[in-house]
Amino acid sequence: MNVIWRTLFVMWRARRRLRRDGLIAPTELSCIRVTTLPTDIDVLRHMNNGRYLSLFDLGRWDLLTRTGMAGAMKSHGWYGVVVAETITFRKSLELWQRFDIESRLIGHDDKAIYLEHRAVIDGEIYARAIIRSRMLKRSGGTLSHEELFAAIGRPDGLPEVDEWVRDWAAASALPSTRAHAPSVWK
Structure with a gap:
């Protein structure tokens, strides 16, 4: 809820850009301008590391709306969930600093x-983040890529995921929700 007003503004603006400019391909770059606000700052006076992901x-x-994926997801009762994410920081963002x-x-x-x-x-x-997301159906179950691409079209030139991303996804995966996953520290 802490970025709800920004989220609503971005969604409104993305729908406006979609009407004005039309669809973009999922592999195209989506870009929005943001300012580091006082609510984004930690005690060290730079953006809190947790805020980046928010x-x-x-x-x-913006990307989901402008590619048409958000509309397809809403009309079919689909939704995405982040199952893994990794972020790397290079430089700090300071108060009132504008960035894309x-x-x-x-x-x-x-x-x-x-x-x-x-x-x-x-x-x-x-900073850079890699996000792994599963698509699910509100009626239950996982959305197949065939269903997703049938609704939005298969993106041209969709590259293979880099080897390190596949390795990261495998290494960071937790057991299935149907499997036992005890919290045992070694």
Whole structure:
């Protein structure tokens, strides 16, 4: 809820851009401009590390809306859930600093789609996140890529997910929700 007003504004603006400019391909870059607000800052007076992922959600909303995926998801009763994410920081974002959130679909495997988000100032990356997301049906079950691509079209030029991303996804995966997953520390 802490970024609800920003989320609503980004969704409204993305729908307006969609009507004005038409659909973009899922592999195209989505870009929104954001300002680091006082509510984003931690005691060290730079953006709190946890806030980046919340703000990258804004980039995901823009991308999903402008590609038509959000509309297809709503009309079919589908939704996406983040199952894994990793973020790397390079430089700090300071109070009132304006930056771009760049987002794009970087590929898929047999179970998930992968997105990349970047915090960028003047063409320079300050932080980057890789997101692994599963698509689910409100009626129950997992949405297949065939169903998703039938609704939105298969993106041209969708690259294979880099080897390190596949390795990261495998290494960071938890057991299935149907499997036992005890919290045992070694």
